[in-house]
Amino acid sequence: MKASELFFPTLREVPSEAEIISHQLLLRAGFIRKTTAGVYTYLPLGYKVIKKIMNIVREEMDRAGGQEVLMPIIQPAELWKKSGRWDVYGDEMFRLVDRHNRDFALGPTHEEIITTLVDADVQSYRDLPLLIYQIQNKYRDEIRPRFGLMRGREFIMKDLYSFDPDDEGLDISYHKMYEAYNRIFQRLSLQYRVVEADSGAIGGNESHEFMVLAENGEAEIVYCDTCDYAANVEKAVCTIDDQESVQDDILQIEKIHTPGQRTIQDIVDVFGIPSRRQVKTLMYFADGELLAAVLRGDRELNEIKLKNYLGCNQLFMADQESVMAVCGAGFGSLGPVGMKVKIYVDLEVTQMKNFACGANENDYHYTNVNLGRDFAAEKIIDIRTAVVGDECPHCSGHLQSVRGIEVGHIFKLGLKYSQALEAKFIDQKGKEQLMVMGCYGIGVSRTMAAAVEQNSDANGIIWPIPIAPYHVIVVPVNAKKEDQMNTAQAVYEGLLSNGIEAIIDDRDERAGVKFKDADLIGIPVRITVGPKALEQNQVELKKRWENNIELIAVEKVISEVKAIIYGRE
RNA sequence: CGGGAUGUAGCGCAGCUUGGUAGCGCGUCUGGUUCGGGACCAGAAGGCCGCAGGUUCGAAUCCUGUCAUCCCGACCA
Secondary structure, three states: OEOOOOOOOOOOOOOOOOOOHHHHHHHHOOOEEEEEOOEEEEOHHHHHHHHHHHHHHHHHHHHOOOEEOOOOOEEEHHHHHHHOHHHHOHHHOOEEEOOOOOEEEEOOOOHHHHHHHHHHHOOEHHHOOEEEEEEEEEEOOOOOOEOHHHEOOEEEEEEEEEEEOOHHHHHHHHHHHHHHHHHHHHHOOOOEEEEEOOOHHHOOOOEEEEEEEOOOOOEEEEEEOOOOOEEEOOOOOOOOOHHHOOOOOOOOOEEEEOOOOOOHHHHHHHHOOOHHHEEEEEEEEEOOEEEEEEEEOOOOEOHHHHHHHHOOOOEEEOOHHHHHHHHOOOHHHOOOOOOOOOEEEEHHHHHOOOEEEEOOOOOEEEEEEOEOOOEOOOEEEOOEOOOOOOEOOOOOOEEEEEEEEEEEEEEEEEOHHHHHOOOEEEOOOOOEEEOEEEEEEEEHHHHHHHHHHHOEEOOEEOOOHHHOOOOEEEEEOOOOOHHHHHHHHHHHHHHHHOOOOEEEOOOOOOHHHHHHHHHHHOOOEEEEEOHHHHHOOEEEEEEOOOOOEEEEEHHHHHHHHHHHHHHHO
16 A cells, blocks of 8 residues: 555644543544544544454354354344333433334344344254354443543444353353453453453343453453452452451440531541441432442442342432431431341441441431341342452452453353243254353454553554554655665565555655654554665664664565564464 | 533634634645655645624623533443
């Protein structure tokens, strides 16, 4: 490709809307342009990267036994009503109405379509297992699209669905995908980590996320410093740390006057009771029912754990008025003693003795409160958010934390959709059975952003070779000098005929401009044809990720470049 | 949806407080000089001042509404 003909509008300045590095660089380097919030156009360079990622994904899906299809973006409401998700999915679904006033959605995911399809056309156990996938746009009207490609409302996703006759089959399919995903992210040359995950709204039991490690990642990952346990904080299990257990004698409960003191910190400041000797009481509505969650004063509630435990659809913090009406006190004075609603107590509270909490009466607290004696729990469960330093749930190690970008997520769905959509088959005994399903997603466009997030420097992007839009850029220092241009042209054509993807920067620009652009768009190998070296019949070779420049003979360029590209790939 | 901020030329910004008919840098175009890390000189094009309404002799500027974008929180590939 001639740079003079390539559409890659680079920007000198950072567009003000871009906050994180991948968004800034993809805009500046001319890979993407925003059409509207969370919706982007991929320009030639950007789309080349997307296609490379897609191809790696496709190869590995095929290798794992997947079969590629293409399902519709426009999906009829009936399917979603049948699965029960038309109402559950809520505002996140883009909805539209056709001329006959029928409801449709732009597909946010494809369980409904694929399950219906498989149900209609698969009747026998002989046809299972089936692994069906597609790479296609998904539509989710996110509450807050963000960070360019990182969280779009339209994005490119690979989604595979597995259908097996039984749980053992699902285990095999799940394992195949687990392995395939590892191969994919290794081939993409990304630093990533597989973590245990919450299965969220999609449902199901077992689930793993593939996280590309990056400071700007939206997800927090905790991992053990001794064993290989790693999990999304949303999921990370908290155990009781025996070291924390308080051995004191149980004391008499006391009510103290605490005028104007509302927060845990107030009680620390005024009474010197450390936050770990206090208990906080949070009020929530779970599908309309008010409840209290109680945990140690210095801990955070993990709403996902609570929600999963309750099995409710909606969980949100109660408002002050509702709380006042039921408890007779405001937020800062709540406590489990005398609480009139169900109390869910965090596991860790069982290790506490003689702690302080609100008295459910404004401006009063209790001290020396004890679980069991002073109040009863509806249930004692793990509902706190794991933090750095917690004991590992699998060994005696301790948890560390890093941030990551979720680029892949695999789920065991079980019977959730096959039940709702009646996806059945006839087993060997002639009996009708429900198919056991799994689903497996990779955010292709997000992966591109994640790759940039992980591979850049002050000058621009540094593409990993397997997904670089071009392998080599050939830069004649002065395109008007015939000898330089001729050599550059010869090198360029040699690369092309050897199957190497190359750009020749034939633009009548100063060398500095061409170097800046080459760095910005992140082409892995740069061949510079300049006057000094050319006298020796040499050219310069620079790897984007290194600072030094090598001089090599013109006739050796092809073999050198091949060694770099295929050596690293 | 709650909180915060911003909309002025392709990009980055000034002008707004104190109304008087729009400016700077970069980019673009033309000519010339240059030519190994975003050159220089000369000239030029390019603006519904987000949109609508109001106040005023007069609005980018003041008022009201509205739309859009971005950031923080709940959502997710």
